[in-house]
Amino acid sequence: MMPLERVKPLLGQAAARLRGAGCDTPDLDARLLLQWATGLSREELILDPDHSVTDEQARRFAAAVARREAREPVSRIMGEREFHGRVFSVTPDTLDPRPDTETLVETALALMPKAGRLLELGAGTGAVAVTILAERPQALGVATDVSAAALAVAAENASRHGVLDRLSLLEGDWFKPVTGVFEIIVSNPPYIPAPDIAGLSPDVRCFDPRLALDGGKDGLDAYRAIALGAAAHLVSGGHVVVEIGAGQGPQVVAMFAVAGFRPAGQFRDLGGHVRCLAFRGNEN
Ligand SMILES: C[S@@+](CC[C@H](N)C(=O)[O-])C[C@H]1O[C@@H](n2cnc3c(N)ncnc32)[C@H](O)[C@@H]1O
Known part of the structure; x- marks a missing residue:
């Protein structure tokens, strides 16, 4: 022995x-x-x-x-990751939620009314929408993703944290499956320029799903779609909050300005980088 x-x-x-x-x-x-x-x-x-x-x-x-x-990340080996004080299941079909994305959650919580309606575009594990609903017991949410497999993980996480009865999970391209209007729309979309993906560290490149990383040629495809579609799904004076990658701020601000949104703040992550942008929609 x-x-x-x-x-x-x-x-x-x-x-x-x-x-x-x-x-x-x-x-x-x-x-x-x-x-x-x-x-x-x-x-x-x-x-x-x-x-x-x-x-x-x-x-x-x-x-x-x-x-x-x-180089498989620890969270993928363990099959779970702690995010904003709660534990979420992570699978090969979902992005591994990053601590930096807690900035998106904090910003949304600060901007949304207590009993607000939340729309999240690109749910992944559901870490963002589930955390917001768990912190706002009177709020209701809808979260979309093109990946049915990711939505199944989001449903499991919503159930684990007791918010599944307040969260509708819809499969489809950005706003396509969505009806109705919301006080706040949030998204951490794929924003890596496609040509840069090959240069990412193996922990990311080999283990996060390509669908969760690839933002098209310049990394900004998702922001174009979100800026174009948001007004139709926002209440008067509602907010859109998006996570961005390094240096993408000015272009994303310009896209939302063209779509009629006013900047409502930029928010930094723990490393001091501008990590998310908030926009305010028109007041009718
Ligand atoms: C960067 S991940 C974010 C996941 C999660 N919200 C988070 O912050 O951990 C982006 C998510 O967007 C989804 N996605 C990619 N293209 C999409 C599209 N056209 N419509 C809806 N969701 C999309 C991906 O499947 C992925 O789950």
Whole structure:
């Protein structure tokens, strides 16, 4: 029988392998994967470095570290990700929700009335719409996506967080499946220029769905569609909030101006970058 392995050397060896594979946060990744493989908490790992893991836990951890060495993100290996304080299922059909997108959520929460109607375009895991509805118990929402597989994950996450009865999930291209008007429209659309996708890190390029990344030739296709369609689905004086990529602000502002929207603020992520733009629709 093999001697049982202890958490401290397991963590050290795994972090060294992940560092060698070019992972940005090898110690954190190793710890999260060991917690996942063993069910131990962060505190248990720190306070009891000599704790032994079972053979099965060690095998599960070794397999997870091998996947991370091949640059699969930790959240995809674990099948879930924490976003704005809640845990969301993530699958190969969904974008892995990013902490930066919490800026979109915060902006929407600040702008929408308590019992407002929310439309999200491009739901993915549903992290954005589900979080907003969970934080606003009187609000109602609709979320769309062209990916039926992503919508199934969004439904699971909506159910997990108790908002499925207030969220309609519709399959289709941007506004096509949508009827009615909303106080707020939000979107974190695909915004990577297609020619740039090949240069993204393997964690993103190989594991996020292309549909969630590819914003067309200049990265701005989705904003064109959203700016053109938003007025027909917004109440008088309602807001549109979109996440943007680096340097896209001026072009996105110009598109919304042509469609009759006034800028209502730009909001920075934790790294200090302008991450989302808000626009106010006409008051009739
Ligand atoms: C960047 S991901 C955002 C996912 C999620 N809202 C988030 O922030 O984590 C963009 C989403 O838009 C969806 N999408 C791409 N093209 C679309 C289209 N034409 N109409 C509706 N949704 C689309 C993708 O399937 C993907 O789920």
